[in-house]
Amino acid sequence: MSERKLGTREEWQAAREELAKLEAEQAERNEEIKRKRLELPWVRVEKEYEFETEEGRKSLAELFEGRSQLLAYNIMFGPDYRLGACPGCSNLGDGLDGSLVHLNQRDVTLLCFSRAPIERLTAYKRRMGWQFPYVSTYNTDFAFDFGLALSEQQAQQIPEVKEMIDNPPDWLQEWSGQIGAELKDGLREGPSWIAFACENGSVYHTYTVMAPDPFVAPYFSFLLERIPKPQPAETRAWRKDEYPN
DSSP states (O other): TTTSOOOOHHHHHHHHHHHHHHHHHHHHHHHHHHHHHHHHHEEEEOOOOOOOOOTTETGGGGGGTTSSSSEEEEEEOOOOSSSSSSSHHHHHHTGGGGHHHHHTTTTEEEEEEESSOOHHHHHHHHHOOOOOOEEOTTSSHHHHHHHHOOOOHHHHHSSHHHHHHHSSSHHHHHHHHTTTHHHHHHTTTTOOEEEEEETTTTTEEEEEETSSGGGGTTTTHHHHHSSSSSOOOOOOOOTOOOOOO
16 A cells, blocks of 8 residues: 555546546547558458358358358467367457347357367367357368468467477466467467458458457456556466466
């Protein structure tokens, strides 16, 4: 408490009004970014893709479920992950179900992709209690074509990734243990959002964003930005059924 600045109600009000100006500037900047995002060109998806789903094989167009927009999160869960998806990605996944009905009512289908086989995705989804559609890109080029995953050769050619593989910090070695995969395999998956549109029978790629963009953070991180005490820097995430006592 000794390090916390104390003040009067008047001092708080003055400081809050100053902060409100910055927040208004940020909101205005965000509106500009949203406009720019909507102005991105659409790129027609010419290649045919088929995915394994809980209802069987589906094309990219069929994943839309009759809606015109598809928004998907790529969860880090590669074929080599023996113990489950990335805990941080799992934290994000925990916040998606409440958005399903609202997005569906606005002509948007929400789902998640991963490269692990569908049987393992389904089992993990059941463990986490998730309701959103979870689709496997296993044995397809989809994740590589859209930059959601790296080949072994690509991973070795990116200095930052190669450094993490060759000289991992302690927390990253712990993360490797959490997913049950070697870092050279685990770090090839890319946590990212990707969006598509379907119009006149054609599918178009419209948007992709990857970590460390804030949109690729768990939903509760946005709530933590409004609490009184700063949170310690966390390099390790926990699955919701694995928090230490």
